[in-house]
Amino acid sequence: xxxxxxxxxxxxxxGIGAPVWAGRAADGEDxxxxxxxxxxxxxxxxxxxxxxxxPAAGCFRLDCAFGINEGHAxxxxxxxxxxxxCPVYPDLxxxxxxxxxxxxxxxxxxxxxxxxxxxxxxxRHGGWPEDWYPLRHDSAHxxxxxxxxxxxxxxxxxxxxxxxGAHEIPVGPIHAGIIEPGHxxxxxxxxxxxxxxxxxxxxxxxxERRLAGADFATGARLVGRxxxxxxxxxxWAYAMALEAACGVAPPPRALMLRAIMxxxxxxxxxxxDLGALGNDAAFAFGLTQFMRLKEDWLRLNxxxxxxxxxMDRIVPGGVAGDLDPAALRRMVDQCEVIGREVKALRAIxxxxxxxxxxxxxxxxxxxxxxxxxxxTGMAARATGLLLGGRCYRQGYTxxxxxxxLGVRPITDERGDVAARVAVRFDEVFExxxxxxxxxxxxxxxxxxxxxAPVPGGAGLGIVExxxxxxxxxxxxxxxxxxxxxxxxxxxxxxxxxxxxxxxxDIVPDFPLINKSFNLSYSGVDL
Amino acid sequence: MIPLLKRILRTGIxxxxxxxxxxxxxxxxxxxxxxxxxxxxRALTIRExxxxxxxxxxxxxxALNNAYYNLEGRGIKFVAxxxxxxxxxxxxxxxxxxxxxxxxxxxxxxxxxxxxxxGDCGCGCGEVGALFNENYATCGPVDNVVAVDVRVPxxxxxxxxxxxxxxxxxxxx
Numbered sequence: 001x002x003x004x005x006x007x008x009x010x011x012x013x014x015g016i017g018a019p020v021w022a023g024r025a026a027d028g029e030d031x032x033x034x035x036x037x038x039x040x041x042x043x044x045x046x047x048x049x050x051x052x053x054x055p056a057a058g059c060f061r062l063d064c065a066f067g068i069n070e071g072h073a074x075x076x077x078x079x080x081x082x083x084x085x086c087p088v089y090p091d092l093x094x095x096x097x098x099x100x101x102x103x104x105x106x107x108x109x110x111x112x113x114x115x116x117x118x119x120x121x122x123x124r125h126g127g128w129p130e131d132w133y134p135l136r137h138d139s140a141h142x143x144x145x146x147x148x149x150x151x152x153x154x155x156x157x158x159x160x161x162x163x164x165g166a167h168e169i170p171v172g173p174i175h176a177g178i179i180e181p182g183h184x185x186x187x188x189x190x191x192x193x194x195x196x197x198x199x200x201x202x203x204x205x206x207x208e209r210r211l212a213g214a215d216f217a218t219g220a221r222l223v224g225r226x227x228x229x230x231x232x233x234x235x236w237a238y239a240m241a242l243e244a245a246c247g248v249a250p251p252p253r254a255l256m257l258r259a260i261m262x263x264x265x266x267x268x269x270x271x272x273d274l275g276a277l278g279n280d281a282a283f284a285f286g287l288t289q290f291m292r293l294k295e296d297w298l299r300l301n302x303x304x305x306x307x308x309x310x311m312d313r314i315v316p317g318g319v320a321g322d323l324d325p326a327a328l329r330r331m332v333d334q335c336e337v338i339g340r341e342v343k344a345l346r347a348i349x350x351x352x353x354x355x356x357x358x359x360x361x362x363x364x365x366x367x368x369x370x371x372x373x374x375x376t377g378m379a380a381r382a383t384g385l386l387l388g389g390r391c392y393r394q395g396y397t398x399x400x401x402x403x404x405l406g407v408r409p410i411t412d413e414r415g416d417v418a419a420r421v422a423v424r425f426d427e428v429f430e431x432x433x434x435x436x437x438x439x440x441x442x443x444x445x446x447x448x449x450x451x452a453p454v455p456g457g458a459g460l461g462i463v464e465x466x467x468x469x470x471x472x473x474x475x476x477x478x479x480x481x482x483x484x485x486x487x488x489x490x491x492x493x494x495x496x497x498x499x500x501x502x503x504x505d506i507v508p509d510f511p512l513i514n515k516s517f518n519l520s521y522s523g524v525d526l
Numbered sequence: 527m528i529p530l531l532k533r534i535l536r537t538g539i540x541x542x543x544x545x546x547x548x549x550x551x552x553x554x555x556x557x558x559x560x561x562x563x564x565x566x567x568r569a570l571t572i573r574e575x576x577x578x579x580x581x582x583x584x585x586x587x588x589a590l591n592n593a594y595y596n597l598e599g600r601g602i603k604f605v606a607x608x609x610x611x612x613x614x615x616x617x618x619x620x621x622x623x624x625x626x627x628x629x630x631x632x633x634x635x636x637x638x639x640x641x642x643x644x645g646d647c648g649c650g651c652g653e654v655g656a657l658f659n660e661n662y663a664t665c666g667p668v669d670n671v672v673a674v675d676v677r678v679p680x681x682x683x684x685x686x687x688x689x690x691x692x693x694x695x696x697x698x699x
Contacts, residue, residue: 127622128662149662151622173627176606178574178587181624202623205578206663222657228582228682272588285530291592292540298589309582311681348530522580525621 003073004037005031010073014377016249018389018399018462019071024078028115029063031077032090044374045096046462047471047488048103050110052136052283054081056456056478060112062089063473063486065460067376069395072169074460074473079112085131091117096375098493101200101524109135123201123525126154132506133277135210135484149169160485161187161195167508173202178513180521184510192504196499203525211485212513216242216316216451219482226487227523232258233465234472234487235314240399241474241485242316246454251446254439255401256319260331261310261319263431263438266466267338268297270424270431273518277421278349280512281358289345293338300334318448322384328439335432346425359418363501363513366415373497377468377490378427379517382419383413389464402442405434420516427466453480467491467520489523493520541596569601570696572610573635577628578621578664578673582682583645587615589685602692608632613640613695615688616672618648619658620665632672640695642669642676646687649677 001010003021007030010023025031035045046065060079065072079087086107092099092112104122107113111133124130128149133139161168166189173181182204187195211222223238224231236258243250250258267427271294278286288441298308304327305313313321323331347353367383380387390402398407410426412419431471462469468490477483498517502510574587590597591604598604605611608631620628632641646654650667660666668674678691 021644055562064580081550121625123663125623125624134662140653151625153626173624174575174631178576178584178604180576180579180581180584181627202627203578203621203665204575204623205619205621205658206661209661209663218657221654225580225582225654225657225681228580231582268580272585285534288593289537291589292537294595295589295592308684309682344529344533344596348533352530520581525623 001145002189003040003068004034006034006037008034008075013074013460014247015117015244015459016400017459019397020074020244020460020462022074022076022458022460024076027213028077028090031062032092034073034075035064035066035092035095038066038068038073039095041068041114042371044371044376044493045092045099045102046072046374046376046469047473047486047492048092048099049473049486049488050106050135051475051484052110052396053078055137055359056483058406060087062106062112064092065471065473065488067170067374067469069393071396072272072460072462073419086109087112088115090115093117096374097372098496099374102492109133111136111169112489120157121154123204126152132222134206135212156199158185158199159195165189166194182521186507186510188332188507191508193502193505193507193510196502198495198499200495200521201525203522205490205526207526208486211482212475213477214482216453216482219298219485220314220315223487224314226526227489228309229269230265230465230467230470230489230520230523231309231311232261232314233463235312235469237461237463237470237472238474238487239314239316239484241459241472242451242461242465244459245457245474245476246451246459247457248317248451250318251449252443253445254447256442257319257321257323257447258314259401259405260323260435260438261305261313262463262465263434264297264301265310267428267431268294269466269518270428271297271342273515274345274421274424274428276515276518277417277512278355279526280515281355282351283355286345286349287474289341293341296334297338300330304331315448317451318446320448322447328442332436332439335435339429339432342425349421356418358509358512359421360416362417363505364414364416365501367413370415370497373500374493375468375490375497376493377464378423378466379494379497380468381409382423383415384411384413386411389462389469391433394412405437407434417512417516453522456482465490467518468494487523487526489520491519491524495524528654538636540593541599542594549661560643569603570613570614570692571603571605571611572615572616572692573605573608573631575617575628575631577616577618578669579617579647583617585686586682586685587644590688592612595625595685595689597689607632609636611635611639612643614672615642615644615692616648616668617644617648617669620668620671622663622665625665625671628671640676641668641672641674642678642691642695643674644678644691645683646679646681649679651677651679652681654680
C-alpha cells in the first residue's frame with residue numbers, strides 16, 4: 001500500500017503489536033519527499049537510527065520511524081557501502097528539528113552522515129577517535145574492543161548569545177541533586193533565561209554495541225536497563241518488536257500482566273514526580289506525602305513481582321511470573337487506598353496559592369511547538385495534543401490489550417508546569433481505574449509462548465510508557481542472534497521542548513520546569 | 527491550610543521505629559544511626575555521583591529520604607557539592623564521558639573521604655555487571671577510576687542494602 005500518495009510501497013507489520021507499516025525508500029529523494037508528506041499531514045519523526053548492514057546486505061542502512069495518525073511508518077534507506085568512507089543521506093532536521101541530535105548520534109555510532117546541517121558530534125565527547133565507529137562490524141565486534149583509546153575531552157561549540165549584559169551559566173555534568181548527568185548552558189540577562197542549550201551523552205555506555213550479537217534473553221536484560229524508571233515500557237517494546245520479527249503472538253494473559261506492570265510503572269513515576277514538583281516549589285509536605293505513597297506502591301511491587309521496579313518480568317514471548325487471585329485483590333485494595341490519598345493531596349495542591357503561583361504559566365509550551373518538535377507522551381498531552389498509543393482516536397486502534405480496555409485520553413491545554421501536574425494527577429487516577437478493571441477481567445491461560453529466532457526478521461515495537469512513546473527497533477541476524485537493536489526514548493524529542501519551555505522564565509524556575517518534564521538522560525545517551 | 531495540617535496529623539510519624547531484632551529494616555535503621563553517630567559525632571554528608579547508571583540506582587537512593595527510611599532525620603544528609611561531603615556514593619558503570627567529572631569530584635572531596643560504589647554495574651559484579659563491563663564507551667566499575675571502600679551490589683540495591691553499605695563504609699574508617 002501507499003501512504004500520502006508517495007512512491008514508497010508499504011506493508012503492514014504482522015502480529016498483534018502496535019500498528020506499523022514498513023517500507024523501503026528507493027533513494028534519499030524518496031525519503032525526503034515522504035518526510036515532507038508526513039510533516040504536512042501533521043505527523044512527526046518518532047525515531048532515527050543507522051545500521052552497518054554490510055555482512056547481510058552489502059550496504060549501510062538508515063531507519064526512520066514516523067508517527068502518523070494511524071500508527072507508525074517505518075522507512076528504511078539503503079546506502080551503498082563502497083562509494084565513500086562516510087555515506088550520506090538527506091538532512092531531515094530542516095523538516096523535523098528533532099531529527100538533528102538523532103542524526104548526529106547516528107553519525108557518531110555508525111558513520112553515516114547527513115548531506116548538510118549540524119555536523120557537531122553528539123555522543124562522542126573525545127573518548128574514541130573521530131573516524132572510528134563503534135557500530136561498524138570492522139571495528140571488531142567483541143565487547144572490550146576500543147578500551148585502549150585515550151580519553152581526550154573535546155571542546156563543544158555552544159551557540160553563543162551576545163549583547164549588553166548577556167552572560168552564560170554552565171551547569172553540570174554533575175548536578176546538585178541526585179539525578180543523572182548532563183550539561184546545561186544557560187544564556188541569561190540577569191535572572192531571565194534567553195536561551196538554554198543542552199549537551200548530553202554523558203551516560204553513553206555503548207548499549208547498542210552491547211546488544212549487537214547478543215541472544216534474545218541477554219537483549220531483554222540490556223534493553224530493560226536503558227532507563228531504569230521505564231524498564232517495563234522498554235522490555236515490552238523490545239518483546240513486541242521481537243514477536244513481530246519472529247511471528248509470535250504472546251498469550252492474552254501475558255498481555256494483561258504486561259499492562260498491569262506498565263500502569264504500575266506509570267503510577268510509581270507520577271507519584272514520585274508529583275512529590276518532587278511540590279518540593280521544587282518549596283512545598284516539602286508534598287514530597288513527604290507522595291514519597292510515602294510511592295514507597296507503599298514499590299513495596300507491593302516487590303511482593304507481587306519480586307522486584308520493586310519489575311525489572312526482567314516482561315520477556316520475549318510473554319511474562320515471567322503470574323499473579324494469583326489473592327495478589328490481584330491486594331492490588332485492587334491498594335489502588336483504592338492510594339486513590340483516596342492522591343485525591344486528598346490533589347485538593348491540597350490545587351488550593352495552595354504559593355504552589356499554584358509557581359506552577360501556573362511557568363515553563364509553557366504551545367501545542368504547535370510540541371507538534372513541530374515531534375513530541376509525544378505526557379508533556380505533549382499537557383499542551384492539548386491528543387496523542388497516546390493506548391487510546392482510540394479517529395483512524396487509530398490501540399494494540400491489545402488496550403483495544404479492550406478503553407483508556408480515557410487525558411489532555412490539558414495550558415502547556416505549563418500546572419498542566420503537566422494536572423495531567424499526571426489525572427493519569428494516576430486513570431491508571432488506578434485500569435488496574436482495577438484489569439483485575440476483574442484477567443483471562444486465563446499460558447504466560448509465555450516459545451519464540452524461535454527467524455533469521456533476517458525485523459520488527460518495531462512501540463509502547464506508551466509513562467514519559468511517552470517508547471520504541472524499540474530490532475533486526476535478527478542470519479545466525480539467529482540480534483544483529484541490530486535500537487531503543488528510542490521519548491526524551492529525545494522532549495529535551496528540545498525543555499529548551500523552549502525555559503525561555504523567558506527565570507533561572508530559579510528551571511529546576512521546577514525540568515522536573516515537570518523529568519526526562520531521561522540514560523534513555524537518549526544509551 | 528487546615529486540610530494540610532489535618533493530613534500531617536493523620537499521617538503521623540511513619541519512620542520505622544527502632545526494634546530489638548537485628549533482622550528486618552527497623553533493626554538495621556537503628557544500628558546504622560547509632561554507629562554512624564558514634565563515629566561521626568552528629569552527621570555524615572554524602573555527595574551522590576551518577577557516573578553512568580540507568581537511573582534505577584538513583585530511584586532507590588531517593589527512597590532513602592522517604593519517611594520510612596528517613597535517612598536525613600538520622601543525621602545523614604545528601605549535599606550538593608563534593609567539597610561539603612564525607613562520602614561519595616557513586617553509581618556506574620563509569621562512562622568515558624563521565625570519567626573526568628568523577629575524578630574531579632573525587633579530588634574535590636576533602637580527606638579523609640569514603641567512596642561507596644552502588645549497583646551491579648558500579649561494583650562490576652553479577653550478571654548485570656558483566657553485561658555492562660568495559661568497552662569503548664565505558665571504564666567499567668567505579669574502582670577502575672577511583673578507589674572504592676565499600677561495594678553495594680544489586681540491580682538496583684534496595685534502600686536497606688544501601689544503608690548497610692553506608693554503615694559498613696563508616697565502620698571501616
